[in-house]
Amino acid sequence: MSKMVESAKALMPKLVEIRRDFHEYPEVSQHEAETSKKVAAYLREMGVDEVIEHVNGYGVIGVIKGAKEGGVVALRADMDALQIQEMNDVEYKSRNDGVMHACGHDNHMTGLLGAAMLLCQNRDEICGTVKLVFQPAEEMSPVGGSRGMLESGYLDDIGAIYGLHVWPDLPHGKVGVKSGPLMAATDHFTITIHGKTAHGAKPNQGIDAVVLGAQFVMAAQTFVSRKVDPLDNAVVTFGIFNAGTRYNIIAGECVLDGTVRTLNEDARDMIEDSMRKLLDAICLQSGATADIVYGRGYPALVNHESDAALIRKTAISLFGEEGVVDVKNPAMPAEDFSFYLREKEGCFVWLGTAKDGETPWPLHNSRFDVDEDILWRGSALLAQTAIDYLNK
Numbered sequence: 544m545s546k547m548v549e550s551a552k553a554l555m556p557k558l559v560e561i562r563r564d565f566h567e568y569p570e571v572s573q574h575e576a577e578t579s580k581k582v583a584a585y586l587r588e589m590g591v592d593e594v595i596e597h598v599n600g601y602g603v604i605g606v607i608k609g610a611k612e613g614g615v616v617a618l619r620a621d622m623d624a625l626q627i628q629e630m631n632d633v634e635y636k637s638r639n640d641g642v643m644h645a646c647g648h649d650n651h652m653t654g655l656l657g658a659a660m661l662l663c664q665n666r667d668e669i670c671g672t673v674k675l676v677f678q679p680a681e682e683m684s685p686v687g688g689s690r691g692m693l694e695s696g697y698l699d700d701i702g703a704i705y706g707l708h709v710w711p712d713l714p715h716g717k718v719g720v721k722s723g724p725l726m727a728a729t730d731h732f733t734i735t736i737h738g739k740t741a742h743g744a745k746p747n748q749g750i751d752a753v754v755l756g757a758q759f760v761m762a763a764q765t766f767v768s769r770k771v772d773p774l775d776n777a778v779v780t781f782g783i784f785n786a787g788t789r790y791n792i793i794a795g796e797c798v799l800d801g802t803v804r805t806l807n808e809d810a811r812d813m814i815e816d817s818m819r820k821l822l823d824a825i826c827l828q829s830g831a832t833a834d835i836v837y838g839r840g841y842p843a844l845v846n847h848e849s850d851a852a853l854i855r856k857t858a859i860s861l862f863g864e865e866g867v868v869d870v871k872n873p874a875m876p877a878e879d880f881s882f883y884l885r886e887k888e889g890c891f892v893w894l895g896t897a898k899d900g901e902t903p904w905p906l907h908n909s910r911f912d913v914d915e916d917i918l919w920r921g922s923a924l925l926a927q928t929a930i931d932y933l934n935k
């Protein structure tokens with residue numbers, strides 16, 4: 544067993560205590576006031592060299608300087624919870640009504656604090672500086688907290704950034720690594736088609752927004768099937784189709800609300816452009832008018848090849864070959880870590896939480912929970928990755 548694994552396991556009582564404290568008092572995006580104070584206090588208690596508070600709101604950055612000269616690397620954890628009433632019956636159940644760490648960010652913060660402890664214990668092995676980035680507002684698409692952390696300037700000098708997410712689709716404790724696209728870009732569109740009402744028996748006197756909306760929805764089905772590269776992935780979903788006021792009146796207005804998920808900017812641009820052109824064509828042909836609000840959320844999260852290789856190697860050195868899963872297919876949820884990877888090199892990985900024989904509750908579910916045995920794994924992985932990156 545590596546020294547790092549041994550030291551990380553020894554931290555477990557403390558990690559469990561920290562994680563339960565975060566879990567009991569979750570705070571939603573941009574309201575992470577108490578969480579932020581706790582993070583800063585823990586960092587000071589652990590003896591990091593510098594604690595920078597109030598970065599982009601409630602963000603906190605801890606700085607650890609190694610014994611030797613070298614570059615700068617960042618490790619990131621997100622801090623916010625969700626507006627969900629927890630249904631788990633556990634002693635550390637959320638005490639904040641209607642708010643829950645249902646995306647596991649309590650584990651991410653704990654894992655990073657554990658990494659801080661391990662790095663402070665191993666300053667001799669650190670060639671350079673490690674920045675521990677506690678980021679608010681990950682769940683607040685399309686704004687997100689990562690852009691503000693980048694804009695703060697505190698990350699200008701980093702060479703790379705690494706982070707992880709607990710992942711119920713992977714077996715417990717396994718590290719899921721993938722080079723290239725790992726998570727999707729999420730966009731939200733709202734289309735309003737303005738037709739003209741008329742008597743239901745005289746459609747020729749109106750402009751039927753129901754028919755035009757239906758035309759739009761059906762024609763949009765070919766964007767992914769006919770225009771996106773078959774080896775690429777994308778989703779266009781219409782979640783809302785609202786039109787009409789009465790069974791015998793030609794609908795004067797139709798509202799379509801939906802989401803687009805893509806894994807690269809080409810597909811993303813193409814789908815937005817196709818939507819606008821299709822809408823123009825339908826209006827031209829029918830005499831209707833329309834508005835489209837196309838809101839771009841987080842971009843696709845695309846891991847850098849050399850950093851994916853590095854963290855994969857580090858994970859194998861800690862947990863063995865069997866501890867690592869090479870992820871084949873990206874997932875369609877989004878993650879604002881993607882903004883860091885557009886400006887800096889780095890890699891985001893998944894840490895499996897599915898236990899043998901149990902069907903895990905998904906992320907964002909009122910019953911989501913993890914076996915805390917993953918905490919030391921996250922800490923060891925982050926700490927060792929930082930050391931290995933700076934030593935390369």
Ligand code: NI
Nearest residue numbers: 646647648708
């Ligand atoms: Ni999350």
